[in-house]
Amino acid sequence: MHGYVKVFVWGFEGTAAGFGQMGIPLANVAGPFVGLLELLGGLALIAGLATRWISIPLAVTMLVAIVQVHLPKGFFNPEGIEFPLMLLASTVGLALAGGGALAADNLIAARRSAAPAKPAAAPRAAHA
Template sequence: MTTTATTTARTATTLQRVDLALTILRVIIGVIFIAHGYQKIFMFTLPGTTGAFTQMGVPLPALAAPAIAFLELLGGAALIAGLGTRIVAALLSLNMLGAIALVHLKAGFFNPNGVEFPLALLAATAALVLTGAGASALDARLLGSSGVAAPAGHLGRSAEHRLTGPAPGSSGLIRRGRGQLSSPGREPEHDGVLRT
């Protein structure tokens, strides 16, 4: 195996592992948010959740309680599907920041009422905001991108070409911009630019 082929294989394996990790993160965090939204809507009921928000000092509890409950329920489902992941994760991050600041901070760090659990959810949702959903998400299928940044040596190449190599019967050259072609694994300035 050449150095370029070895690097490409390692990159493909790394990207596959990152995509798997993001899928696991999305699904587990999504399930947790669905459970909490379900609890607020169907177990505590919206009037009960509104009353609890009032007692906890949450501003505008009549608006905040149903908004948070449905955000958690529907946002959790969206995370599992990987649909609108960055936007949903950003909203859930703000939700966790509010929960930490308004409710959990005064109870210290540890569970059952401390910041430990909402802080972990904040970290997970913030990571999804930064990385995107991964290749197995609806975002990737609908938008054509996993949202995961490629390593520096692979910027500008399509994910499919990075992972599978050139299409059968193709020259293996990648279009870099207006009329520029280069070989996989090499930047255009290093391999003689062809202009059309």
């Protein structure tokens, strides 16, 4: 949801401006990058695609958000670290454990392992 807002509601310019006001370095690059990462990465997590790989950069963005923005505002919501810390823990957990049995990654892997193997080529006779 946060990625949708960053990309389609605020837009890249608005997101970059907001990141700049929060003191995020390279806001013109970080804002659009994080918006797309949260939008596309969130969709990938919902589908269970590349769960471990997508979770790592999402965890990094949460860590940066906690340190740069939320930590000075205390623990509790609405602006403290409580919710971002939960998102960080969730993404770290997904990075370590993967997406689970119904994740698209596992369904794709199961389909690949169930595919019939190609027959091996017949050995060539040696020429004398």
